[in-house]
Amino acid sequence: MQAITFDDVLLVPAYNHYESRRHVDVSVKDRGGKLSLGLPVMTANMDSVTESAMANFIGEKGGIGVLHRFMSIERNIEEFKKCRTQVFVSVGCSDKDIERAVALRDAGANYFCVDVAHAHAKYVGRTLKQLRDVLPDACIMGGNVATYAGADYLASCGADIIKVGIGGGSVCSTRIKTGFGIPMITSIQECVRVDRSIVADGGIRTPGDIVKALAFGADFVMLGGMFAGTSPTPGTVITKSDGRQVKAYRGMASREAQEDYMGVMADWKTAEGVQTEVPYREDEEAIISDIVGGLRSGLTYGGSSTIRELQRKLNYVTVTQAGRIESLPHKTLEPRT
Numbered sequence: 001m002q003a004i005t006f007d008d009v010l011l012v013p014a015y016n017h018y019e020s021r022r023h024v025d026v027s028v029k030d031r032g033g034k035l036s037l038g039l040p041v042m043t044a045n046m047d048s049v050t051e052s053a054m055a056n057f058i059g060e061k062g063g064i065g066v067l068h069r070f071m072s073i074e075r076n077i078e079e080f081k082k083c084r085t086q087v088f089v090s091v092g093c094s095d096k097d098i099e100r101a102v103a104l105r106d107a108g109a110n111y112f113c114v115d116v117a118h119a120h121a122k123y124v125g126r127t128l129k130q131l132r133d134v135l136p137d138a139c140i141m142g143g144n145v146a147t148y149a150g151a152d153y154l155a156s157c158g159a160d161i162i163k164v165g166i167g168g169g170s171v172c173s174t175r176i177k178t179g180f181g182i183p184m185i186t187s188i189q190e191c192v193r194v195d196r197s198i199v200a201d202g203g204i205r206t207p208g209d210i211v212k213a214l215a216f217g218a219d220f221v222m223l224g225g226m227f228a229g230t231s232p233t234p235g236t237v238i239t240k241s242d243g244r245q246v247k248a249y250r251g252m253a254s255r256e257a258q259e260d261y262m263g264v265m266a267d268w269k270t271a272e273g274v275q276t277e278v279p280y281r282e283d284e285e286a287i288i289s290d291i292v293g294g295l296r297s298g299l300t301y302g303g304s305s306t307i308r309e310l311q312r313k314l315n316y317v318t319v320t321q322a323g324r325i326e327s328l329p330h331k332t333l334e335p336r337t
């Protein structure tokens with residue numbers, strides 16, 4: 001079977017009967033009615049992307065931050081309390097994580113993310129069931145999976161929202177290290193068959209990728225690399241010898257992250273992520289405007305006034321390498337011969 005990702009497809013324009021892209025509605029609710037967002041954007045629960053500053057930034061724009069969990073329970077509660085906007089908190093699958101979830105629940109948290117690299121796993125199902133017992137009414141997001149069977153398993157164990165994507169992230173090396181993964185558009189097509197909302201997570205680089213992920217059936221997107229290096233991300237700004245200012249962006253399964261949180265990377269493991277330096281930037285407002293503008297325009301190209309209508313009207317083509325080249329700005333000053 002051939003699997004496809006963002007650059008393999010383009011959406012086919014449809015008749016637009018709406019007067020202006022200003023009138024389209026980019027808000028979305030999850031299928032169970034527990035999460036309502038003005039903008040279907042989540043920021044990734046990575047230690048170089050989301051703590052309270054990013055959660056407050058994206059929350060004010062109508063999206064939602066997902067706080068990472070690589071901190072003590074006490075600090076996690078402090079970070080949670082610094083958010084006034086709605087926010088997700090993250091938990092892993094150890095006994096300590098149930099303790100973390102209960103402490104965060106008692107501090108007022110209502111949105112929980114159970115996040116492991118390969119969530120179609122017995123121990124993840126067990127954790128979801130335990131969480132459901134202690135958080136009967138909370139919104140629980142589980143991931144990551146890339147197949148219908150994986151999504152269905154998480155749903156059957158109590159997940160309200162399924163996080164979809166294996167190996168597509170911009171600082172991820174799972175596919176290189178293990179040979180496993182499914183390109184993102186096919187992952188979305190697979191997982192959208194389950195009766196839950198899904199989040200497309202990993203590999204999204206442009207507003208156009210966001211429109212494609214939503215059109216193919218994702219209810220939300222999760223972004224890491226698109227916000228990497230911006231001022232609301234955690235971490236210090238480093239000035240290089242040539243004057244360039246950079247910040248670290250890293251996979252949570254990178255050697256550096258594992259050494260920071262576990263002291264040492266166990267010798268029976270290999271890193272499945274990388275650490276990189278990205279330019280420090282203060283243009284997070286411009287990134288959001290670009291996303292919102294692209295989404296509004298995308299909806300009108302799709303003849304739609306809502307994301308649900310865009311999904312109903314999905315029509316796409318797969319493109320050749322020549323088509324991909326044509327899609328990029330390509331004006332040249334050289335005359336054609």
Ligand code: 5GP
Pocket residue numbers: 044045046117144165167168169170171172173174201202203204222223224225226250251252253254272273274
């Ligand atoms: P990005 O938006 O940068 O393309 O992808 C962000 C996503 O990459 C995260 O939300 C998470 O699902 C995934 N991710 C983060 N760290 C790692 C890692 O170390 N290894 C893998 N395989 N995926 C990661």
